[in-house]
Amino acid sequence: xxxxxxxxxxxxxxxxxxxxxxxxxxxxxxxxxxxxxxxxxxxxxxxxxxxxxxxxxxxxxxxxxxxxxxxxxxxxxxxxxxxxxxxxxxxxxxxxxxxxxxxxxxxxxxxxxxxxxxxxxxxxxxxxxxxxxxxxxxxxxxxxxxxxxxxxxxxxxxxxxxxxxxxxxxxxxxxxxxxxxxxxxxxxxxxxxxxxxxxxxxxxxxxxxxxxxxxxxxxxxxxxxxxx
Numbered sequence: 001x002x003x004x005x006x007x008x009x010x011x012x013x014x015x016x017x018x019x020x021x022x023x024x025x026x027x028x029x030x031x032x033x034x035x036x037x038x039x040x041x042x043x044x045x046x047x048x049x050x051x052x053x054x055x056x057x058x059x060x061x062x063x064x065x066x067x068x069x070x071x072x073x074x075x076x077x078x079x080x081x082x083x084x085x086x087x088x089x090x091x092x093x094x095x096x097x098x099x100x101x102x103x104x105x106x107x108x109x110x111x112x113x114x115x116x117x118x119x120x121x122x123x124x125x126x127x128x129x130x131x132x133x134x135x136x137x138x139x140x141x142x143x144x145x146x147x148x149x150x151x152x153x154x155x156x157x158x159x160x161x162x163x164x165x166x167x168x169x170x171x172x173x174x175x176x177x178x179x180x181x182x183x184x185x186x187x188x189x190x191x192x193x194x195x196x197x198x199x200x201x202x203x204x205x206x207x208x209x210x211x212x213x214x215x216x217x218x219x220x221x222x223x224x225x226x227x228x
Contacts, residue, residue: 001110002079007103010072015099018068027100036064062096063089073106082113123224130222131160146172159221171195178217186213198226 002010012025019025020035038053056064066087073081086092087105096102137157140150142165145158155177164170171194179194187193190206197210214227 001107001114002073002076004103004107007106008099011069011099011103011106014069014072015065015102018065025099027098027103029099030097031060031062031065031099032097034061034065036061059089060093062102063093066093066096066102069102069106073109079110080113080117081109082116084109084112127160127223130156134160142169142173146176156221159225160223167195167198170198174217178220180216183213183216 008027012029015029015034016022016025018036018039020037023029023034025034036057038049038056040049041052044052070083070087073079074083087109092105096105134153134157137151137153139157139161140148140154142158142162144150145155145162146169150158155173159173164173174194186209187197190202190209192202192206192210196202197213202210211227217226218224
């Protein structure tokens with residue numbers, strides 16, 4: 001993760017370079033005191049640049065400057081950083097009043113990336129541990145998983161290492177070995193099928209419900225297999 005001082009220096013440099021008059025910018029600088037300027041794009045025609053400038057100047061100074069600042073960190077290959085989904089004008093950007101606020105938003109990207117990395121390592125370790133635990137368990141055919149009476153360890157082994165092939169086989173296995181009556185009710189309540197859940201065809205309040213079900217399936221299986 002970049003230090004606070006590095007983040008502040010980068011943000012101040014970019015904001016100053018894209019602000020009329022190249023003012024001295026510090027943590028306490030208010031964006032209401034700055035005015036962003038449009039930098040013509042070399043691959044645009046004169047007319048296209050004029051149209052683009054008019055369109056972009058309708059946005060706030062903060063919004064335009066965020067588009068200048070974010071790429072400096074999103075392309076940061078030497079430091080772990082992510083672009084959280086909530087980085088947008090309708091939510092986060094409206095709350096940014098000072099340079100310090102913008103830096104806090106950038107730091108949040110690093111914190112989220114760190115958390116994601118730690119969670120991914122935990123998932124990897126759990127999967128490797130389960131693989132070792134099941135190393136002497138036979139890997140059954142998909143037919144045995146769906147039509148016989150496999151042990152729970154054999155089910156875990158197949159979800160861990162087997163191949164379901166077509167989605168209908170996976171859905172049938174979920175119905176047989178993972179789906180509970182309560183989860184069925186939740187899917188019906190939100191008018192979602194298992195297919196919808198697996199393919200991300202859900203929205204609004206149903207997103208949380210689907211991820212709750214995925215987490216329950218992962219917990220039952222002993223490793224992370226469903227959801228991002």
